[in-house]
Amino acid sequence: MRTANRKHPQNGYRMALAPYSVWAALFVVVPLAFFAYYAFTDNQFAFTTENITRFFTATSNIVQDDGTSVEVRTYLLIFMRSVKLAVISTVICLLMGYPIAYIMAQAKERTQKTMVTLIMIPMWMNFLIRTYAWMTILQDTGILNGFLSTLGIGTVHIIGTEAAVIIGMVYDYFPYMVLPIYSILAKLDNRLLEAARDLGCGSLSVLRRVIIPLSMPGVISGITMVLIPSISTFYISQKLGNGKFFLIGDAIEGQYVANNLHFAAAIAFILMLILLVCMAVVKYVTARYVYGGDEE
Amino acid sequence: MKTSAKIYSGIVFAILFAPILVLLVFSFNDAKSLSVFSGFSLKWYRELLNDRNTLEAVRNTLVLAASATVISTIMGTAAAVGINKLRTKWSKAVMNTVTDIPMTNPDIITGISLMLMFVFVGRLFGAATSLSFWTMLIAHVTFCLPYVILQILPKLRQMDKSLPEAAMDLGCTPVGAFFKVELPEILPGIITGAIMAFTLSLDDFVISYFTSGNGFETLPIRIYGMTKKTVTPKMYALATIIFFVTLGLLMISNLVDEKDEAK
Numbered sequence: 001m002r003t004a005n006r007k008h009p010q011n012g013y014r015m016a017l018a019p020y021s022v023w024a025a026l027f028v029v030v031p032l033a034f035f036a037y038y039a040f041t042d043n044q045f046a047f048t049t050e051n052i053t054r055f056f057t058a059t060s061n062i063v064q065d066d067g068t069s070v071e072v073r074t075y076l077l078i079f080m081r082s083v084k085l086a087v088i089s090t091v092i093c094l095l096m097g098y099p100i101a102y103i104m105a106q107a108k109e110r111t112q113k114t115m116v117t118l119i120m121i122p123m124w125m126n127f128l129i130r131t132y133a134w135m136t137i138l139q140d141t142g143i144l145n146g147f148l149s150t151l152g153i154g155t156v157h158i159i160g161t162e163a164a165v166i167i168g169m170v171y172d173y174f175p176y177m178v179l180p181i182y183s184i185l186a187k188l189d190n191r192l193l194e195a196a197r198d199l200g201c202g203s204l205s206v207l208r209r210v211i212i213p214l215s216m217p218g219v220i221s222g223i224t225m226v227l228i229p230s231i232s233t234f235y236i237s238q239k240l241g242n243g244k245f246f247l248i249g250d251a252i253e254g255q256y257v258a259n260n261l262h263f264a265a266a267i268a269f270i271l272m273l274i275l276l277v278c279m280a281v282v283k284y285v286t287a288r289y290v291y292g293g294d295e296e
Numbered sequence: 297m298k299t300s301a302k303i304y305s306g307i308v309f310a311i312l313f314a315p316i317l318v319l320l321v322f323s324f325n326d327a328k329s330l331s332v333f334s335g336f337s338l339k340w341y342r343e344l345l346n347d348r349n350t351l352e353a354v355r356n357t358l359v360l361a362a363s364a365t366v367i368s369t370i371m372g373t374a375a376a377v378g379i380n381k382l383r384t385k386w387s388k389a390v391m392n393t394v395t396d397i398p399m400t401n402p403d404i405i406t407g408i409s410l411m412l413m414f415v416f417v418g419r420l421f422g423a424a425t426s427l428s429f430w431t432m433l434i435a436h437v438t439f440c441l442p443y444v445i446l447q448i449l450p451k452l453r454q455m456d457k458s459l460p461e462a463a464m465d466l467g468c469t470p471v472g473a474f475f476k477v478e479l480p481e482i483l484p485g486i487i488t489g490a491i492m493a494f495t496l497s498l499d500d501f502v503i504s505y506f507t508s509g510n511g512f513e514t515l516p517i518r519i520y521g522m523t524k525k526t527v528t529p530k531m532y533a534l535a536t537i538i539f540f541v542t543l544g545l546l547m548i549s550n551l552v553d554e555k556d557e558a559k
Contacts, residue, residue: 017378024394027438031409103301124542129535133315136330232402
């Protein structure tokens with residue numbers, strides 16, 4: 001009886017998993033294959049590497065501030081810009097978010113819960129409208145400048161600059177940095193910190209030698225969760241950068257709208273490969289330097 | 297908390313809530329402006345209620361989110377139960393990787409890859425446009441599933457494994473043991489997973505944008521269309537309403553969690 005029971009559930013469990021397995025194969029794995037297929041074919045679905053070479057070689061002229069025109073590699077420029085803005089935003093999120101995560105973890109339990117909810121609330125406001133609201137705040141005749149001129153400070157020009165795009169990215173993805181770091185810091189064993197202090201560590205050195213190394217897994221997932229969406233975003237730059245700072249996501253969307261599906265797939269394919277490499281590097285570095293040894 | 301910590305958190309939260317405050321305030325603006333407040337009025341809310349297309353989009357969004365939630369919750373619960381019982385290392389690794397893909401891939405890649413497949417398959421059947429409610433539903437179920445599964449798996453791992461065995465020894469069928477013993481144990485995970493799926497589906501723009509066809513417009517897609525033209529406080533009124541609805545859902549899911557922890 002027992003053996004029969006043991007055998008039957010195993011079949012039952014397989015049956016339970018079957019619909020999801022089929023679904024994931026059809027709608028997760030197969031689409032990725034289509035993606036590669038489109039990237040390496042032309043409109044007649046004949047094999048070509050044209051789309052990939054176009055990404056690396058297409059050029060266009062841009063007019064600089066002093067009126068001279070320079071020829072640039074269009075997509076490489078867009079790509080480098082995406083990486084630059086995403087990295088800057090991620091660093092700002094980390095520098096601003098780590099202290100908040102630390103403050104949260106040190107607070108009383110009741111306060112901690114409130115703070116987590118407060119951090120999460122902006123995420124529940126539609127992302128397009130949030131970004132649009134920033135546009136009305138940062139505009140030359142917007143709320144911020146109205147406020148500054150009432151104070152008699154004068155006005156600042158932010159909208160349409162890279163700074164505005166960075167503000168948008170930092171704002172939109174900030175919670176993704178804070179929450180994973182917080183969840184690690186909140187579970188930190190306080191006895192470790194006491195032990196470090198007892199052994200003669202000052203507060204700074206407790207932070208540097210104990211807290212930061214132990215919180216690395218949270219930092220890594222925070223970095224991943226901010227870097228990936230900000231490198232691939234396509235709305236923020238259109239609204240806050242006045243369309244002047246095309247990012248890789250805008251390039252993909254533009255090709256999609258123009259119905260160049262094969263080239264859109266090629267750009268997205270390159271983006272995905274680069275992200276995979278980045279993640280592998282991040283994983284390797286963490287494994288090597290965080291869990292590996294304690295040498296400085 | 298130290299004073300410096302209080303000041304710093306104050307500043308950060310002020311920045312986090314600034315745009316939301318702007319939205320709430322200007323949705324009640326008397327005039328059309330989004331940066332000068334001239335007086336309190338409910339006129340944009342009234343206008344919103346008379347906007348047929350927006351109401352239609354609200355209906356579409358709710359229908360889509362509800363369908364995606366039901367399908368992904370049922371399939372995801374079954375999948376979590378199955379994954380939890382996998383024995384070989386490689387089958388676990390395969391399932392984990394596949395489940396991770398939609399979560400780690402940028403939305404734009406998930407959206408584009410599904411769109412390409414839909415367009416290709418549609419063309420095989422000679423359809424002029426293959427993107428519709430159904431393609432969106434497939435896309436939404438696909439990106440909701442991993443979140444549902446990852447909410448339920450930990451509950452299954454925490455559960456005492458001898459409980460269903462005891463039920464079976466006492467004469468329960470395996471299916472009966474699942475519904476009478478396991479399901480009540482993992483129910484909080486299922487509810488949180490379902491609420492997450494619902495809110496993710498409500499809020500999704502990028503994947504919907506690439507997989508939606510003519511004739512079926514959800515709210516985020518309508519909002520995207522609206523922000524391409526001049527925006528009136530009507531859109532803010534809409535955002536305010538969505539905000540409080542999602543906030544309400546979030547609070548319910550917190551309550552479920554708290555109750556579960558209290559046990």
